[in-house]
Amino acid sequence: xxxxxxxxxxxxxxxxxxxxxxxxxxxxxxxxxxxxxxxxxxxxxxxxxxxxxxxxxxxxxxxxxxxxxxxxxxxxxxxxxxxxxxxxxxxxxxxxxxxxxxxxxxxxxxxxx
Amino acid sequence: xxxxxxxxxxxxxxxxxxxxxxxxxxxxxxxxxxxxxxxxxxxxxxxxxxxxxxxxxxxxxxxxxxxxxxxxxxxxxxxxxxxxxxxxxxxxxxxxxxxxxxxxxxxxxxxxxx
Numbered sequence: 001x002x003x004x005x006x007x008x009x010x011x012x013x014x015x016x017x018x019x020x021x022x023x024x025x026x027x028x029x030x031x032x033x034x035x036x037x038x039x040x041x042x043x044x045x046x047x048x049x050x051x052x053x054x055x056x057x058x059x060x061x062x063x064x065x066x067x068x069x070x071x072x073x074x075x076x077x078x079x080x081x082x083x084x085x086x087x088x089x090x091x092x093x094x095x096x097x098x099x100x101x102x103x104x105x106x107x108x109x110x111x112x113x
Numbered sequence: 114x115x116x117x118x119x120x121x122x123x124x125x126x127x128x129x130x131x132x133x134x135x136x137x138x139x140x141x142x143x144x145x146x147x148x149x150x151x152x153x154x155x156x157x158x159x160x161x162x163x164x165x166x167x168x169x170x171x172x173x174x175x176x177x178x179x180x181x182x183x184x185x186x187x188x189x190x191x192x193x194x195x196x197x198x199x200x201x202x203x204x205x206x207x208x209x210x211x212x213x214x215x216x217x218x219x220x221x222x223x224x225x226x227x
Contacts, residue, residue: 006155032214043117043204043218044156089155094214098169100146101216103155 003027004092006104013111019077021107023090026071032094033066034101035075038087047088048075080111115139117207117219125225126195133191134222138207145188146216147180149173150202156218159203162188195226 005024013019025033031052036044050057050064050073057064063076077084087108093101118137126132138145143164148156159178160170164185174180177195182188192199202223206216 004155034215036218041220041223043119043220046215046217049215091155098146098158098161099144099208099214100148100158100161100169101156103157106153106155 003102030092119219136205142207144208148204
């Protein structure tokens with residue numbers, strides 16, 4: 001059973017536009033929600049993360065919106081740039097024994113110049 | 114470089130051979146995770162160490178897989194009698210102190226079983 005569902009699978013955005021990726025989770029024990037950026041042949045890099053005590057977190061052009069009652073969270077990339085073209089993974093974890101992360105299936109973002 | 118390092122970066126092996134990967138976590142990070150990532154999917158948890166103790170294993174970790182972290186520093190992941198289905202990227206992540214959640218990943222080891 002997929003613990004974290006992510007959409008869309010792929011996304012094409014014009015330079016300067018807003019990229020939005022959505023995730024939903026099942027386990028209410030999760031209390032940590034990071035987003036990772038991965039380039040081909042590289043390991044995932046931690047981009048931004050949120051805990052459920054806040055509904056939004058912003059770091060530079062990246063914003064996480066979190067809806068605890070709906071068990072959903074999303075990543076917004078403002079002023080998207082060609083260098084943002086990568087695969088983005090949402091994840092959830094915490095309070096689950098090993099505190100390991102459960103990842104979504106990824107969104108391949110392409111930003112067109 | 115003070116990040117997580119993994120070696121080798123790529124490994125091609127024939128079915129039935131044994132392979133071993135190494136992970137060096139960020140210095141003084143006491144928690145270490147192994148994940149497996151197949152093409153087009155997110156990483157999946159394999160196992161977890163706190164210092165030298167292996168505290169949890171996923172059901173994905175069959176009997177052919179074994180992991181160690183002998184001195185609470187670097188870790189090794191061995192796969193015996195490799196199968197084509199073992200072809201994947203094997204990722205290591207380290208976490209700092211109790212109460213922190215941030216997992217920092219290494220570059221991974223890409224395994225291809227022919």
